[in-house]
Amino acid sequence: xxxxxxxxxxxxxxxxxxxxxxxxxxxxxxxxxxxxxxxxxxxxxxxxxxxxxxxxxxxxxxxxxxxxxxxxxxxxxxxxxxxxxxxxxxxxxxxxxxxxxxxxxxxxxxxxxxxxxxxxxxxxxxxxxxxxxxxxxxxxxxxxxxxxxxxxxxxxxxxxxxxxxxxxxxxxxxxxxxxxxxxxxxxxxxxxxxxxxxxxxxxxxxxxxxxxxxxxxxxxxxxxxxxxxxxxxxxxxxxxxxxxxxxxxxxxxxxxxxxxxxxxxxxxxxxxxxxxxxxxxxxxxxxxxxxxxxxxxxxxxxxxxxxxxxxxxxxxxxxxxxxxxxxxxxxxxxxxxxxxxxxxxxxxxxxxxxxx
Amino acid sequence: xxxxxxxxxxxxxxxxxxxxxxxxxxxxxxxxxxxxxxxxxxxxxxxxxxxxxxxxxxxxxxxxxxxxxxxxxxxxxxxxxxxxxxxxxxxxxxxxxxxxxxxxxxxxxxxxxxxxxxxxxxxxxxxxxxxxxxxxxxxxxxxxxxxxxxxxxxxxxxxxxxxxxxxxxxxxxxxxxxxxxxxxxxxxxxxxxxxxxxxxxxxxxxxxxxxxxxxxxxxxxxxxxxxxxxxxxxxxxxxxxxxxxxxxxxxxxxxx
Numbered sequence: 061x062x063x064x065x066x067x068x069x070x071x072x073x074x075x076x077x078x079x080x081x082x083x084x085x086x087x088x089x090x091x092x093x094x095x096x097x098x099x100x101x102x103x104x105x106x107x108x109x110x111x112x113x114x115x116x117x118x119x120x121x122x123x124x125x126x127x128x129x130x131x132x133x134x135x136x137x138x139x140x141x142x143x144x145x146x147x148x149x150x151x152x153x154x155x156x157x158x159x160x161x162x163x164x165x166x167x168x169x170x171x172x173x174x175x176x177x178x179x180x181x182x183x184x185x186x187x188x189x190x191x192x193x194x195x196x197x198x199x200x201x202x203x204x205x206x207x208x209x210x211x212x213x214x215x216x217x218x219x220x221x222x223x224x225x226x227x228x229x230x231x232x233x234x235x236x237x238x239x240x241x242x243x244x245x246x247x248x249x250x251x252x253x254x255x256x257x258x259x260x261x262x263x264x265x266x267x268x269x270x271x272x273x274x275x276x277x278x279x280x281x282x283x284x285x286x287x288x289x290x291x292x293x294x295x296x297x298x299x300x301x302x303x304x305x306x307x308x309x310x311x312x313x314x315x316x317x318x319x320x321x322x323x324x325x326x327x328x329x330x331x332x333x334x335x336x337x338x339x340x341x342x343x344x345x346x347x348x349x350x351x352x353x354x355x356x357x358x359x360x361x362x363x364x365x366x367x368x369x370x371x372x373x374x375x376x377x378x379x380x381x382x383x384x385x386x387x388x389x390x391x392x393x394x395x396x397x398x399x400x401x402x403x404x405x406x407x408x409x410x411x412x413x414x415x416x
Numbered sequence: 417x418x419x420x421x422x423x424x425x426x427x428x429x430x431x432x433x434x435x436x437x438x439x440x441x442x443x444x445x446x447x448x449x450x451x452x453x454x455x456x457x458x459x460x461x462x463x464x465x466x467x468x469x470x471x472x473x474x475x476x477x478x479x480x481x482x483x484x485x486x487x488x489x490x491x492x493x494x495x496x497x498x499x500x501x502x503x504x505x506x507x508x509x510x511x512x513x514x515x516x517x518x519x520x521x522x523x524x525x526x527x528x529x530x531x532x533x534x535x536x537x538x539x540x541x542x543x544x545x546x547x548x549x550x551x552x553x554x555x556x557x558x559x560x561x562x563x564x565x566x567x568x569x570x571x572x573x574x575x576x577x578x579x580x581x582x583x584x585x586x587x588x589x590x591x592x593x594x595x596x597x598x599x600x601x602x603x604x605x606x607x608x609x610x611x612x613x614x615x616x617x618x619x620x621x622x623x624x625x626x627x628x629x630x631x632x633x634x635x636x637x638x639x640x641x642x643x644x645x646x647x648x649x650x651x652x653x654x655x656x657x658x659x660x661x662x663x664x665x666x667x668x669x670x671x672x
Contacts, residue, residue, distance in 0.1 A: 237503035238503045241435070295435070337432075366479075366482070
């Protein structure tokens with residue numbers, strides 16, 4: 061489809077562009093051409109309106125003769141031939157117009173006078189057509205660059221989505237290895253507890269796998285995933301790990317990206333509690349205020365703990381996911397307050413009606 | 417006491433998780449020649465127990481509160497058999513660099529555990545050389561520069577100090593030791609100054625003399641001293657000798 065004919069607004073703009081050309085043609089026909097101003101104006105505007113559409117046809121030879129992949133001879137031949145045909149047509153139209161107008165009182169004898177201007181018209185027609193050719197090549201180039209941009213955009217969106225899917229699906233393998241080691245210990249000392257831990261671990265994994273597919277879940281569902289995670293870790297860490305929650309009833313229904321908070325809690329355990337000999341607490345607070353869901357995860361930590369691997373990877377993932385999904389409508393901040401590490405995030409409240 | 421009890425292998429278990437220690441205890445209980453002298457739940461305890469009880473063999477977790485397994489090993493000296501036990505496979509090369517007998521991955525199988533124990537016994541009886549393998553030496557020299565030290569653990573008897581490298585003013589070689597000066601105090605550590613130089617970030621620390629490494633942030637000025645040499649004056653007023661080569665290096669840094 062022709063890009064200009066595709067939209068009425070573009071066509072109007074294009075025709076508007078022809079008004080100065082029609083003005084110049086009026087001058088040519090009136091001053092060197094010898095027509096009266098009324099005659100010249102009428103003929104020029106009608107012919108230009110007509111020729112505006114004829115020149116749109118240049119799109120097709122331009123498309124068939126791309127600048128970077130055509131030989132010079134082919135290029136010249138195509139467009140010169142096009143110009144001759146278009147201008148010839150124009151001349152023919154001028155002749156018919158002249159005949160038609162000469163029947164009117166005000167335009168008596170115009171056909172004869174106009175026929176003397178044929179060379180002028182023909183030359184103008186050729187120039188206007190070539191101008192249209194240039195214009196269409198610019199259009200083609202613009203379109204190509206826009207397409208390339210769109211393709212690039214799409215590629216980067218796809219890449220980011222893939223990355224996010226990968227981030228989401230990630231369960232820290234060391235959590236699994238350590239949990240399995242705990243189960244291995246329990247099998248001889250406390251078989252019932254070993255079984256309980258297998259079930260808890262299975263529960264956690266099943267939830268993780270299920271949630272990875274969804275775009276958003278109510279906070280309540282994310283919390284039950286976190287409870288499953290903490291239940292497993294509690295068997296490993298025992299009394300060292302304490303979890304406290306303060307969550308608004310309203311906040312429980314708010315939608316959050318799945319597995320957004322679990323890495324924060326995992327981080328609090330791995331980089332906080334795991335480094336404390338006596339252990340410590342993790343506090344999770346969530347509330348809705350002024351259309352914002354604000355979530356704070358705090359934990360005690362040892363500022364002098366040995367450096368750990370993977371440090372900050374989990375946090376960076378959460379930040380990236382928030383950014384990708386909410387842009388600047390979400391906030392992510394970490395802070396250290398004495399022996400307490402805090403991650404605060406806020407995102408727009410989205411509540412999905414429950415299907416009852 | 418059973419005959420030969422004196423030959424039992426004194427063993428220390430170090431892991432911050434009770435259940436992880438339980439597995440090791442259970443596996444070790446099948447071996448009568450093993451005597452578990454203590455179990456420790458963090459790095460500080462481990463250093464203390466190792467100093468007091470002098471175990472022959474350690475089963476050592478890597479990620480623990482206070483000190484990690486490598487720091488513990490560094491502080492208790494390498495002349496004991498150490499088996500690392502961890503859920504992480506990424507530390508294996510480093511473990512063999514520090515001459516670990518073996519590297520067990522959690523969850524641990526009994527067979528793999530017994531193999532590690534057999535290797536440990538060979539090492540203790542002197543059959544297995546504790547010399548580093550050439551491949552491991554290569555791995556050590558290929559260590560990426562991103563792994564400069566953040567902190568230096570120092571032991572004094574059974575207690576441990578941690579010196580963050582940002583608080584290290586300078587280090588001075590003293591025979592087989594280095595004296596680490598930090599905040600007006602000096603801590604002795606059994607290490608050569610060259611090996612310390614190798615693990616400090618060269619953009620922050622500079623060897624200015626055969627016997628001195630200085631924290632560049634502390635250097636206030638350089639003054640001539642005698643005919644050919646200079647001294648570096650630190651922010652606390654301490655003056656350190658600067659060799660001729662050290663002076664060239666220091667100038668290059670300060671002029672940058």
